Amino acid sequence: MTDMQMPSMEDFEALLNETMSEDSQFEGQVVKGTVTAIENDLAVIDVGLKAEGRVPLREFSVPGAPVELSVGDNVEVFVDRVENANGEAVLSRDKARREESWNHLETAYEKESHVKGVIFGRVKGGFTVDLNGAVAFLPGSQVDIRPVRDVTPLMNIPQPFQILKMDRRRGNIVVSRRAVLEETRAEQRAELLDRLKEGDVVDGVVKNVTEYGAFVDLGGIDGLLHVTDMAWKRVNHPSDVVTIGETVKVQIIRVNQDSQRISLGMKQLEADPWEGIDAKYPVGAKFNGTVTNITDYGAFVELEAGVEGLVHVSEMSWVKKNVHPGKIVSTSQEVEVMVLEVDPDKRRISLGLKQCLENPWEAFAEKFPPDSEVEGEIKNITEFGLFVGLEFDVDGMVHMSDIGWDTAGEEAIAKFSKGDHVKAKVLDVDVEKERISLGMKQLEGDPFADVAAKKKGEIVTCTVTEVNDGGIEVSIADGYTAFIRRSDLARDRGDQRPDRFAVGDKVDALVTNVDRGQRRVSLSIKHWKWPKKKPL
Structure with missing residues (x-):
C-alpha cells in the first residue's frame, strides 16, 4: 500500500460547498x-x-x-x-x-x-381552462356565441381559445372560446355569402323560432325565414309550420353583402295561388270558404290555401248594423260568400256575406207594398220619430208628422214609449237606401178633409169643447177643432165674453178663411149674426 496524502477536513468541506454551490444554481x-x-x-x-x-x-x-x-x-x-x-x-x-x-x-x-386548452372546472362567473399547465379563466359569456345552458359536453375536450388578457406577474389569464367561434363563423359566412345566390334552393336546419319567423342554419350562416314567406296561406305562428332541429328546403330570396343578412322563403317553392286569380274568382260568383280571422272591421275568409278575401263589416248582414263581426261569424266557420271585387296587383279580394242571403228589404217590399197595414214593437225613439221593428227583422220609421192628425212634434212623440206595440200603414219602401216610411195617422180618416171642403162665407154648426179668456174652442167635424177668438164672439165689446158659452153648447159660425197648407179654419160668430152693411 503506497502512501497517499489524505485531504484535510477543510479541503473536504470546501469541495462539498463547491459541489453544493454548483447544484444550487438549478x-x-x-x-x-x-x-x-x-x-x-x-x-x-x-x-x-x-x-x-x-x-x-x-x-x-x-x-x-x-x-x-x-x-x-x-x-x-x-x-x-x-x-x-x-x-x-x-x-x-x-x-x-x-x-x-x-x-x-x-x-x-x-x-x-389561438391556443389549445381544456375546460376542466367551474368557478364563480365562469370556468377554469388548462392551457398546457397554465390555468386560465373562461367567463360564462365567452363560452359560446349563444348562451349555453349545459357546458358539460364541452368539458375535458381539447379545443382552441383566444387570450383576451394576461398578467404573468399576477398569474392571471382570461380566455374566450366565443371569439374563436365568431372568427371561424365570420370566415364561413364570408365564404358562404360568396357562394349563395338569389334564387338558389338549399337545405337548412331550423335553429330558432320566434314570433316573426325562424332562423335557419345554412351550414355556418343563418338566414331568416319570415313568417310571411313560410306559406301562401295565413300562418298564425311560425311554430305551426316548422320546428327546431327540422331540416327544411328553402329558397334564397335576398342576400345583403353589407349586413351579411340572408332572407329565405318556403312558399316560393310552390305555385302562387294568386296567378290568374280574377279568372278563378269572377265578380258576382259565389263560393264556400272558411273564416280564418276576425277583426273589428270584418272577417277574413279562406277560399283556398293561400287565397283569402275580406268580408267587410258592412257586407256581413243586411240588418245587423254596428255589430262586431265576431257576433255574426266565428273562426273556422264554413260560410258562403260572393266575390265583390278582385285586385290581382294588390292581392286583395272583397267578399260579401249578406249577398248570399235573402235581402229582407226586397222581401218586405214584395209582401208589404205601399198602403199595406203592418204592426210591430217600438224599438227606438228619437227626436224626429219612432222606429218600429217589422217582419223580416227590418225597422220602419214613423216620422213625427205622421203620428197624428192633430198633434205633431214632441207632443206626438211623447205619447209613446219604447216597447209599445203599434200599428201603422206603409207609406214608402226604398230598397236601395234600406228605408221604410210608415204612418200611423193614415190609419184614420183625415178630419180636416171635410172642413177643407168648406168655403169662405159658409155657415157651420159647431160644438163648444173648451172655454177660456181668449175665446172658445169648438168642434166642427169628428176629431177636428177650431178656435173662435174673443173679438169674433159678438159685435159689442160688452158681449164679447167667453163665459157666455158653456161646453157642449151648439153655435153657428161663419167660415172666414180656410188655410189648407196650415190645416186651419178661421170662424166668426160676429160676422155671421152682424154682417157688415153694404154701402148704399
Missing part, C-alpha cells in the same frame, strides 16, 4: 431529466443532481387524456429544491409545464393567435 429552473423508475403513483426522475426526485404521476397527465409515461422517458421538470430533509431533490412537472406554457402563451398573446 433551483428555480426547468431542467431535463430521465425517468428511472415508476413506484406506485410516483415517477423517480434523475436530473443529474446528487439525489433523484419523485414527482406524482398525475402531474404528467393532461385533462381529458390518460397518463402516458414509461421508464427511460426524458421529461422536463422544475427544480424547487436541490435537496430536502430526506436528501431528495424536490421536483415539479406542473411548474415546469406552467413555465413552458407561460412562455408559449405570451408569444401567442402578442401574435393574437
Whole structure:
C-alpha cells in the first residue's frame, strides 16, 4: 500500500460547498431529466443532481387524456429544491409545464393567435381552462356565441381559445372560446355569402323560432325565414309550420353583402295561388270558404290555401248594423260568400256575406207594398220619430208628422214609449237606401178633409169643447177643432165674453178663411149674426 496524502477536513468541506454551490444554481429552473423508475403513483426522475426526485404521476397527465409515461422517458421538470430533509431533490412537472406554457402563451398573446386548452372546472362567473399547465379563466359569456345552458359536453375536450388578457406577474389569464367561434363563423359566412345566390334552393336546419319567423342554419350562416314567406296561406305562428332541429328546403330570396343578412322563403317553392286569380274568382260568383280571422272591421275568409278575401263589416248582414263581426261569424266557420271585387296587383279580394242571403228589404217590399197595414214593437225613439221593428227583422220609421192628425212634434212623440206595440200603414219602401216610411195617422180618416171642403162665407154648426179668456174652442167635424177668438164672439165689446158659452153648447159660425197648407179654419160668430152693411 503506497502512501497517499489524505485531504484535510477543510479541503473536504470546501469541495462539498463547491459541489453544493454548483447544484444550487438549478433551483428555480426547468431542467431535463430521465425517468428511472415508476413506484406506485410516483415517477423517480434523475436530473443529474446528487439525489433523484419523485414527482406524482398525475402531474404528467393532461385533462381529458390518460397518463402516458414509461421508464427511460426524458421529461422536463422544475427544480424547487436541490435537496430536502430526506436528501431528495424536490421536483415539479406542473411548474415546469406552467413555465413552458407561460412562455408559449405570451408569444401567442402578442401574435393574437389561438391556443389549445381544456375546460376542466367551474368557478364563480365562469370556468377554469388548462392551457398546457397554465390555468386560465373562461367567463360564462365567452363560452359560446349563444348562451349555453349545459357546458358539460364541452368539458375535458381539447379545443382552441383566444387570450383576451394576461398578467404573468399576477398569474392571471382570461380566455374566450366565443371569439374563436365568431372568427371561424365570420370566415364561413364570408365564404358562404360568396357562394349563395338569389334564387338558389338549399337545405337548412331550423335553429330558432320566434314570433316573426325562424332562423335557419345554412351550414355556418343563418338566414331568416319570415313568417310571411313560410306559406301562401295565413300562418298564425311560425311554430305551426316548422320546428327546431327540422331540416327544411328553402329558397334564397335576398342576400345583403353589407349586413351579411340572408332572407329565405318556403312558399316560393310552390305555385302562387294568386296567378290568374280574377279568372278563378269572377265578380258576382259565389263560393264556400272558411273564416280564418276576425277583426273589428270584418272577417277574413279562406277560399283556398293561400287565397283569402275580406268580408267587410258592412257586407256581413243586411240588418245587423254596428255589430262586431265576431257576433255574426266565428273562426273556422264554413260560410258562403260572393266575390265583390278582385285586385290581382294588390292581392286583395272583397267578399260579401249578406249577398248570399235573402235581402229582407226586397222581401218586405214584395209582401208589404205601399198602403199595406203592418204592426210591430217600438224599438227606438228619437227626436224626429219612432222606429218600429217589422217582419223580416227590418225597422220602419214613423216620422213625427205622421203620428197624428192633430198633434205633431214632441207632443206626438211623447205619447209613446219604447216597447209599445203599434200599428201603422206603409207609406214608402226604398230598397236601395234600406228605408221604410210608415204612418200611423193614415190609419184614420183625415178630419180636416171635410172642413177643407168648406168655403169662405159658409155657415157651420159647431160644438163648444173648451172655454177660456181668449175665446172658445169648438168642434166642427169628428176629431177636428177650431178656435173662435174673443173679438169674433159678438159685435159689442160688452158681449164679447167667453163665459157666455158653456161646453157642449151648439153655435153657428161663419167660415172666414180656410188655410189648407196650415190645416186651419178661421170662424166668426160676429160676422155671421152682424154682417157688415153694404154701402148704399
